Amino acid sequence: MKMDETPKRKMLIEMPIPVHSYDVDYMQIVNNTVYVKWFENLRMAILDKYFPLAEMMKFHNMLILSETIVEYKRSIGPYDKPTGVAWIDELERSRWVTRFEISVGGALYCTGKQTGCYFSLDTRRSTRFPPEFLESYAKM
Numbered sequence: 001m002k003m004d005e006t007p008k009r010k011m012l013i014e015m016p017i018p019v020h021s022y023d024v025d026y027m028q029i030v031n032n033t034v035y036v037k038w039f040e041n042l043r044m045a046i047l048d049k050y051f052p053l054a055e056m057m058k059f060h061n062m063l064i065l066s067e068t069i070v071e072y073k074r075s076i077g078p079y080d081k082p083t084g085v086a087w088i089d090e091l092e093r094s095r096w097v098t099r100f101e102i103s104v105g106g107a108l109y110c111t112g113k114q115t116g117c118y119f120s121l122d123t124r125r126s127t128r129f130p131p132e133f134l135e136s137y138a139k140m
Contacts, residue, residue: 009087009099010140013045017082017102029075036068039100039112042086046098050088051133059130060121063096067115074109076102082109091137094118094126 017038025031047053047063056062076082082104090097100112120127 007089008140009085009089010091010137011046011050011088012085013042013049013087014083014085015042015045017041017084019076019078019080019082021078024078029077032070032072035070035072035102035110035112038082038084038102039068039070039086039098039114042084042100043098043114046086046088050136056118061127062119062121063116064119065114065116067113069113071111072109073111074104074107076104076109080104088137089113091129091134093128093134096129 019030023030023034053062082102085101085103087099088096089099094117096116096118098114100110100114101108102110102112117126118129119125
């Protein structure tokens with residue numbers, strides 16, 4: 001990749017994120033734990049589009065998390081209208097990394113990263129992604 005190129009965001013998903021009254025704490029800002037829930041909603045939207053859970057479960061496999069990193073940049077209030085963006089940043093034989101951005105009005109409010117593996121429910125160990133899934137990601 002050249003120095004001036006931006007890496008491609010594969011399996012990109014973007015969606016509005018509603019702020020509910022129960023997301024806001026007594027300081028009138030979205031509670032820090034809510035961002036992790038938003039990350040999960042975004043990650044599930046990626047899976048719904050590119051690799052549905054029902055498809056994984058046919059093989060008795062599931063994605064599991066090993067790490068979540070959240071970097072809070074600004075506070076989101078109850079009347080803000082955040083947008084979430086997520087994409088698969090890395091995909092290896094059994095490991096995946098998802099990146100997240102939460103913004104309001106074009107300004108970045110939060111970034112995040114989740115790392116995990118593709119997990120066999122039968123062996124209780126990580127397993128390889130289906131070759132066709134890895135190939136479709138590589139072609140993007």
